[in-house]
Structure formats: structure tokens, C-alpha cells
Amino acid sequence: xxxxxxxxSPHISIYRWPINMTTSILHRATGVAISVGFVVxxxxxxxxxxxxxxxxxxxxxMDTMLGKVLLIGWSFAFFFHFSNGLRHLAWDTGxxxxxxxxNASAWLVIxxxxxxxxxxxxxxx
Numbered sequence: 035x036x037x038x039x040x041x042x043s044p045h046i047s048i049y050r051w052p053i054n055m056t057t058s059i060l061h062r063a064t065g066v067a068i069s070v071g072f073v074v075x076x077x078x079x080x081x082x083x084x085x086x087x088x089x090x091x092x093x094x095x096m097d098t099m100l101g102k103v104l105l106i107g108w109s110f111a112f113f114f115h116f117s118n119g120l121r122h123l124a125w126d127t128g129x130x131x132x133x134x135x136x137n138a139s140a141w142l143v144i145x146x147x148x149x150x151x152x153x154x155x156x157x158x159x
Contacts, residue, residue, distance in 0.1 A: 052137075053137055053140040053141060053144075054136055054137065054140050056140070057118055057121075057140045057143055057144065060114060060118075061114070061115060061118045063111075064110075064111035064112075064114045064115040064118075065115060067107065067108060067111040068108065068111050068112060068115060070108075071108035071111065071112075074104070074108075077092065078092060078096075081093075106151065106155060109151050109154055109155070110147060110148070110151040113146070113147040113150040113151050113154070114143065114144070114147035116147075117142075117143040117146045117147050117150075118143045121139050121140075121142075121143055124139070
């Protein structure tokens with residue numbers, strides 16, 4: 035079936051993702067990222083248990099630019115997932131379902147995750 039010459043559906047050019055849909059997708063993605071991070075955490079523990087040489091080798095990989103970006107990403111994933119989890123906990127009690135409240139809490143989750151990640155790495159340095 036060929037659609038050559040036929041117009042695309044107008045929703046493709048005018049549709050804007052609601053912030054709640056964005057946070058829902060990010061919540062799932064950060065859950066997956068945290069799972070991958072746990073595998074790296076286990077590798078770190080194995081390296082620490084294997085001795086100083088294995089630990090030093092592991093740390094040389096994590097001390098690269100890519101390693102630091104991954105660590106910052108995993109910390110953001112943790113803080114976002116945590117903040118959005120608190121939001122869902124409030125929803126479980128029946129609060130925050132009105133559109134204005136849901137949009138405000140979505141932005142609060144994103145902003146708090148960015149701020150907590152920045153504070154975590156600032157305090158750590």
C-alpha cells in the first residue's frame with residue numbers, strides 16, 4: 035500500500051507532548067537505567083572484593099569522561115524515579131489529579147531531580 039502524494043495526519047505537526055506523558059515515559063526509562071546501574075554497582079562490589087588491583091582497574095574505567103557521565107546519569111535517574119515515586123504516592127491517596135496540580139507536580143519532579151543531582155555532585159566534590 036503506497037501513500038505517495040497523500041497528506042500526513044495533521045496531529046503529527048501540531049501535537050505537543052503533555053508534561054505528564056513525558057514524566058511517565060521518563061519514569062519507565064529511569065527505572066531501566068537504575069536496573070543497569072545496579073549491575074554496575076554489583077561489578078563495583080565484585081571488584082572491591084577481588085582485591086586492590088581489580089578495584090583499581092574498575093575505577094580507571096569509571097574515572098573516564100564516559101564513566102562520570104554514566105554516574106551522573108544514574109544519580110539523576112535515581113532522584114527522578116524517587117521524586118516521581120513520591121508523586122505517585124500522593125496520587126495513591128487521591129490528591130493531585132486535577133490538571134493544574136498534575137502539571138505543577140510534574141514540573142516539580144523534574145526540577146527537584148535536577149536540583150538534587152546538582153547538589154549531590156556539588157557536595158561530593
